[in-house]
Amino acid sequence: MTTQMQVSKCLFPVAGLGTRFLPATKEIPKEMLPLIDKPIIHYGVEEAVRSGCKDIVFVTGRGKRAIEDYFDRSWELEQLLEARDKFDLRDMVRDISHMARFSYVRQCEPLGLGHAVLCGEQVCEGEPFGVILPDDVMLGTPPVLGQLISVHRTFGGSVLALQEVTPEDTSRYGIVDADPVGEGVYRIRNMVEKPPLSQAPSRLAIMGRYVLSPGIFRELHDLNPGAGGEYQLTDAIRALLDKESVWGFVYRGKRLDCGTKAGWLRATTIMAMEDPETRQIVLSALEEGGNVR
Ligand code: UTP
Numbered sequence: 001m002t003t004q005m006q007v008s009k010c011l012f013p014v015a016g017l018g019t020r021f022l023p024a025t026k027e028i029p030k031e032m033l034p035l036i037d038k039p040i041i042h043y044g045v046e047e048a049v050r051s052g053c054k055d056i057v058f059v060t061g062r063g064k065r066a067i068e069d070y071f072d073r074s075w076e077l078e079q080l081l082e083a084r085d086k087f088d089l090r091d092m093v094r095d096i097s098h099m100a101r102f103s104y105v106r107q108c109e110p111l112g113l114g115h116a117v118l119c120g121e122q123v124c125e126g127e128p129f130g131v132i133l134p135d136d137v138m139l140g141t142p143p144v145l146g147q148l149i150s151v152h153r154t155f156g157g158s159v160l161a162l163q164e165v166t167p168e169d170t171s172r173y174g175i176v177d178a179d180p181v182g183e184g185v186y187r188i189r190n191m192v193e194k195p196p197l198s199q200a201p202s203r204l205a206i207m208g209r210y211v212l213s214p215g216i217f218r219e220l221h222d223l224n225p226g227a228g229g230e231y232q233l234t235d236a237i238r239a240l241l242d243k244e245s246v247w248g249f250v251y252r253g254k255r256l257d258c259g260t261k262a263g264w265l266r267a268t269t270i271m272a273m274e275d276p277e278t279r280q281i282v283l284s285a286l287e288e289g290g291n292v293r
Contacts, residue, residue: 007122007149007211008055010048010130013116014205015061015107020260027287031068031128033264036271036278040258041067042096044134049100051146053130056100057123059116061107071102078215112230117212118220127216128152133208140253146207147251151185152211159236161209163255164184167197173205178248186248188241193227193234204248206234206259207255215244 018030025033043058057083058067074093107119117131121191138144147160165173174193178186190273192201205273210233220238226232255269272278 005127006052007128007130007152008053009057009126009127009171009255010051010053010132010145011057011059011117011120012019012041012044012048012132012134013059013107013113013120014064014067014134015059015110015116015119016113017110018259021264024261027063029064029066030259031064032070035137035256035258035264035267036275039070040137041070043132043137044132045071047138047143047145048130048132048271050143051130051149053145055123056098057120058104059107059119059156060104061110068102068104071097071099073097082141085258087222087241096189099154112225112228114220114223114231114236116288117236118217119232121217123218124214125217126275128158128211128213131208131210131212135257135259136208137256137258138209138251139256140142140251144251145211147253148209148211148249151247151249154211155185155245155247157245157247158216158240159211159249160188160237161207162204162248162250163207164250165205170195170197170200170203170205173207175199175200175202176204176206176248178204182246184250186250188246188248190241191238193232204250206248208250209251212237213240213244222249265286 014031018025021030032039035043048056060067078090100112104124105119105123107116132145144161148161151159162176171194174186176193177190178188181187216236219239223231223236226235237246249252256270257263258267268283272282
């Protein structure tokens with residue numbers, strides 16, 4: 001067992017345009033769309049905090065002010081709730097701003113995920129840090145980022161979240177070429193972006209959780225734009241492979257992709273079915289289905 005630095009910071013790239021969810025995301029960041037009773041981003045921040053991160057760094061862009069306001073104190077609302085003796089609600093609203101220390105850096109142009117992570121350099125340099133893509137809500141105990149941090153503590157280097165996908169789905173994800181080294185842990189040899197099944201080195205896909213070594217910033221600086229003219233994080237991690245260990249971990253938990261209409265609807269239904277109260281609402285709505293017009 002090697003001694004590793006604590007992972008105390010978690011970066012949330014949230015500067016993307018959310019085009020797959022238009023028109024809902026024309027004025028509202030997709031991260032602020034509700035999943036049952038909390039915005040999608042709230043789940044990711046809870047995961048980071050439960051994983052031991054104290055500093056949450058958002059990489060934001062145009063039109064993302066609602067995220068900053070959500071994690072800030074809302075004095076007027078707190079006072080109004082207090083004046084109406086709604087102390088539980090006041091505390092709930094206030095606790096959101098106390099979850100962690102929040103800071104914000106700006107990505108002036110959405111030039112890709114790699115570029116977004118590079119925008120976090122000033123805050124995250126010099127230590128390993130977590131990255132959460134909040135579109136993917138992860139339900140897991142221990143939290144999925146925490147599982148990656150445990151692998152980092154044992155093996156060092158960078159760690160990517162992996163999930164086995166169906167053969168038809170390899171062309172939707174980054175797929176790794178990797179050797180198993182322990183329970184669920186793989187040493188990554190290479191990675192291929194969205195390969196057709198015939199060219200996929202495995203069925204292990206990279207999902208939106210990472211622990212990255214600070215060495216990633218050197219690779220991001222040297223990066224050329226890749227697919228779609230964007231700076232791809234995958235390309236920088238591939239370059240890192242020549243210099244440092246990169247591990248993959250097949251996390252234990254459930255992934256709910258909330259970045260598309262279909263994914264969000266599925267996630268909302270699955271979450272609603274988990275709770276006896278909302279489950280009843282879904283079931284009776286299904287009985288009514290089709291009879292609204
Ligand atoms: P996506 O690929 O989901 O892109 O980005 P998007 O723009 O958010 O959504 P679509 O595809 O247009 O519907 C993955 C993550 O990387 C962030 C996004 O906010 C999301 O969390 N991102 C992407 C940035 O922060 N900056 C970028 O330039 C691109």
